Amino acid sequence: MRKFLASTVAASALALMLGMASARAEDTIDPNAKQGGAITITYKDDVATLDPAIGYDWQNWSMIKSLFDGLMDYEPGTTTLKPDLAESYEISPDGKTFTFKLRHGVKFHNGREMIADDVKYSLDRVTNPKTQSPGAGFFGSIKGYDDVAAGKAETLSGVTVVDPYTVKFELTRPDATFLHVMAINFSHVVPKEEVEKYGADFGKHPVGTGAFKLAEWTLGQRIVFERNADYWHKGLPHLDKITFEIGQEPIVALLRLQKGEIDVPGDGIPPAKFQEVMADPEQKARVVEGGQLHTGYVTMNTTMAPFDNVKVRQAVNMALNKARIIQIINGRAVPANQPLPPSMPGYDKEYKGYPYDVAKAKALLAEAGHPDGFETQLFVMNTDPNPRIAQAIQQDLAAIGIKASIQSLAQANVIAAGGDKAGAPMIWSGGMAWIADFPDPSNFYGPILGCAGAVPGGWNWSWYCNKDLDAKAAEADSIVDPAKAGERDKMWSGIYEKVMEDAPWAPVFNEQRFTMKSARMGGADNLYVDPVHIPINYDNVYVKDVQ
Amino acid sequence: MIAYLGRRLIQSALILLGVSLITFALLYLLPADPVRQIAGRSATPQTVENIRQQLGLDQPFIVQYWHYLTKLLSGDLGRSYIQRSEVTELIVSRLPASLLLMLGAILCELLIGLTMGLVAAVKRGTATDQTLMVASFVGVSAPQFVVGLLLLYVFAVRLGWFPIGGYGTWRHLVLPSLTMGILGAGWYARMMRSSMIDVLRQDYMRTARAKGLTRGAILFRHALPNAILPVIAMIGIDIGIFMGGIVVVESVFGWPGIGQLAWQAIQRVDIPIIMGVTLVSAFAIVLGNLLADIVAPFIDPRIKLR
Numbered sequence: 001m002r003k004f005l006a007s008t009v010a011a012s013a014l015a016l017m018l019g020m021a022s023a024r025a026e027d028t029i030d031p032n033a034k035q036g037g038a039i040t041i042t043y044k045d046d047v048a049t050l051d052p053a054i055g056y057d058w059q060n061w062s063m064i065k066s067l068f069d070g071l072m073d074y075e076p077g078t079t080t081l082k083p084d085l086a087e088s089y090e091i092s093p094d095g096k097t098f099t100f101k102l103r104h105g106v107k108f109h110n111g112r113e114m115i116a117d118d119v120k121y122s123l124d125r126v127t128n129p130k131t132q133s134p135g136a137g138f139f140g141s142i143k144g145y146d147d148v149a150a151g152k153a154e155t156l157s158g159v160t161v162v163d164p165y166t167v168k169f170e171l172t173r174p175d176a177t178f179l180h181v182m183a184i185n186f187s188h189v190v191p192k193e194e195v196e197k198y199g200a201d202f203g204k205h206p207v208g209t210g211a212f213k214l215a216e217w218t219l220g221q222r223i224v225f226e227r228n229a230d231y232w233h234k235g236l237p238h239l240d241k242i243t244f245e246i247g248q249e250p251i252v253a254l255l256r257l258q259k260g261e262i263d264v265p266g267d268g269i270p271p272a273k274f275q276e277v278m279a280d281p282e283q284k285a286r287v288v289e290g291g292q293l294h295t296g297y298v299t300m301n302t303t304m305a306p307f308d309n310v311k312v313r314q315a316v317n318m319a320l321n322k323a324r325i326i327q328i329i330n331g332r333a334v335p336a337n338q339p340l341p342p343s344m345p346g347y348d349k350e351y352k353g354y355p356y357d358v359a360k361a362k363a364l365l366a367e368a369g370h371p372d373g374f375e376t377q378l379f380v381m382n383t384d385p386n387p388r389i390a391q392a393i394q395q396d397l398a399a400i401g402i403k404a405s406i407q408s409l410a411q412a413n414v415i416a417a418g419g420d421k422a423g424a425p426m427i428w429s430g431g432m433a434w435i436a437d438f439p440d441p442s443n444f445y446g447p448i449l450g451c452a453g454a455v456p457g458g459w460n461w462s463w464y465c466n467k468d469l470d471a472k473a474a475e476a477d478s479i480v481d482p483a484k485a486g487e488r489d490k491m492w493s494g495i496y497e498k499v500m501e502d503a504p505w506a507p508v509f510n511e512q513r514f515t516m517k518s519a520r521m522g523g524a525d526n527l528y529v530d531p532v533h534i535p536i537n538y539d540n541v542y543v544k545d546v547q
Numbered sequence: 548m549i550a551y552l553g554r555r556l557i558q559s560a561l562i563l564l565g566v567s568l569i570t571f572a573l574l575y576l577l578p579a580d581p582v583r584q585i586a587g588r589s590a591t592p593q594t595v596e597n598i599r600q601q602l603g604l605d606q607p608f609i610v611q612y613w614h615y616l617t618k619l620l621s622g623d624l625g626r627s628y629i630q631r632s633e634v635t636e637l638i639v640s641r642l643p644a645s646l647l648l649m650l651g652a653i654l655c656e657l658l659i660g661l662t663m664g665l666v667a668a669v670k671r672g673t674a675t676d677q678t679l680m681v682a683s684f685v686g687v688s689a690p691q692f693v694v695g696l697l698l699l700y701v702f703a704v705r706l707g708w709f710p711i712g713g714y715g716t717w718r719h720l721v722l723p724s725l726t727m728g729i730l731g732a733g734w735y736a737r738m739m740r741s742s743m744i745d746v747l748r749q750d751y752m753r754t755a756r757a758k759g760l761t762r763g764a765i766l767f768r769h770a771l772p773n774a775i776l777p778v779i780a781m782i783g784i785d786i787g788i789f790m791g792g793i794v795v796v797e798s799v800f801g802w803p804g805i806g807q808l809a810w811q812a813i814q815r816v817d818i819p820i821i822m823g824v825t826l827v828s829a830f831a832i833v834l835g836n837l838l839a840d841i842v843a844p845f846i847d848p849r850i851k852l853r
Contacts, residue, residue: 046811048630129597137591219640220803247801252712255704
């Protein structure tokens, strides 16, 4: 796993250095892939919407990616950016102007050609407060965003249609994450006429440029995707049809997979069955494991005594027996020593972090003036396995004299306590932890470790605010030149190492994703645990039993 | 009769109004903020406020409730916060599945419950009676989640007689109906047993026996029709119990009814759906009780409507 991740990071850095100017998309087709066939995938929860401006769920994230396209995308199964609807792009030397050349002849599912006006319309729509998009905030660096967000303008002044195949973005500040923002679902291109035809019900009648078209949607039961024969990316998708069966409990889905009735249980392996599956060689052979852009951590409120003392926070970091905590979730994670997860660019694999050292932790506590420890509270979300994890943390803390009482509450209450400066001394982030929206190191800083998040109702539950680091973060994000991506990632590694010196968090683990597939499914394993096309890259998987 | 009906209808309307007010108030007091759920964690404070304003959630409680009520009276249940679709459309699309499951469950509970009760009454005091009553007790107390998974495992996974969850054919209907029905069957077995014992003690039973009728004729022609009627009248009241059960059973079996819709809405604080499903369920319960009361005098002439 580690090897794969390292090579991904290297490949991504390399690709960035090469400038990614031309369409290399054709290279990514698996030569062994077979054309045709149908598969069945299950999900427990309803698919709320297939509107790219609104959908933000586990189930619909990659469905939307298969129905729609953005200017940018990622190499299948990786975090490497590549142009998608864009054929090429140019970044101005000051990093504030991005010009995209669009691919010719790309057609929406209704047969009309996609042009630059559609790109502009889609962005005006997603940022318009009337759309109520949960992703509107991602476009904050585009000129004119504030006016649109405040309802003072209908259109983003920073987005210009130069000609039908050229669209120009002007930003208020250099933004190294902008290419990622152009790959996120919220920026995907929609046809105006269809949006206006269906109004608020567009999410139930999606029309995009993607590899699949919506063929059927029986509310609460079934969604059927059909291959888009006119898809601009020749050779994709491989499958003719995907049926999503909705409302299936993960345990039931697993039983059906064992009987050969379905191909992929979309919600993965249910925790209660994990050991049973891994103990059975036949089932284990069908398990796919992958990293995800997730970190689970304990926050310590740096404004509350005794956690305002860095030695206390460092002691907590040394007190946690992460290997034992991971056992509680059946080993479905790797120990974490820094905020970034291993599959994220900028992750420093040389960094050792704080060792598990009870004696040293005790000594640090004594130095901080708490030789006998102290009493505190640990907040945790009340769904399994989080209270059990909190108990393990409680025991580890007790070993160095810290008596933490566990406050096990509903998710909304824990979030409320974290957003209150005097609310929670410690929080275990499980169930609410940060999973990155796009694979960029900056995604783990701003709202959860930066000063901007240390506000009432914010997500920086450590209330950690280091103005120097904020300045460094802004500096790193202004390095827009793809050729300097490696330098930028290094800067971010440095920022997170500084964060760890101040120890506002005790990083605990990075959750691994475990899913299964039927024996007939083909394609590289990383398509089934795609870090971006979450959970599955539908466009690139195939079945082996056709023809 | 007309006056009675009129009075009951007004009562029912008041009950529904009360249910709507209480549910609305509870959801209002909920510590979770639906706007944060809609806006997602990457939203800026401005986005959050925009959405709050558009949904009218910045208004005082009484204004919000009044808006909801006036729209409700014109048949508009609003739009789901998360799915963004009309709540009416979502409920209507799922109602047939729930009704079908309810029918299946009623059939199961009557078939199993009445048979068990009848046999237990006839074999009163024997080991059969005791076994059946213990079984009925287990049926009443077993959690539906466990019963459902157990049935799935035995009859679908091991024996392969029925599909593992899903919806579509009569074979899909059997296991969820059985899971729902087992609970009611326990109650019906107990009620049927006591009702039957009651009837068997009556003078006309002695007369029937004195006339020299066969045991079968006595039981099925004279005793059963009399014993079964008060039990049947309970079906209307059952609807309330079903409404609780479908949330669990539909989730276990992937049955696309309103129970599943309600469960998902609760997890996501999708208030318009929670309100809609609660009101539809309350309506069904009120209607069921009303029907049970209206039908009662026809079944048992000793009951009079006042």
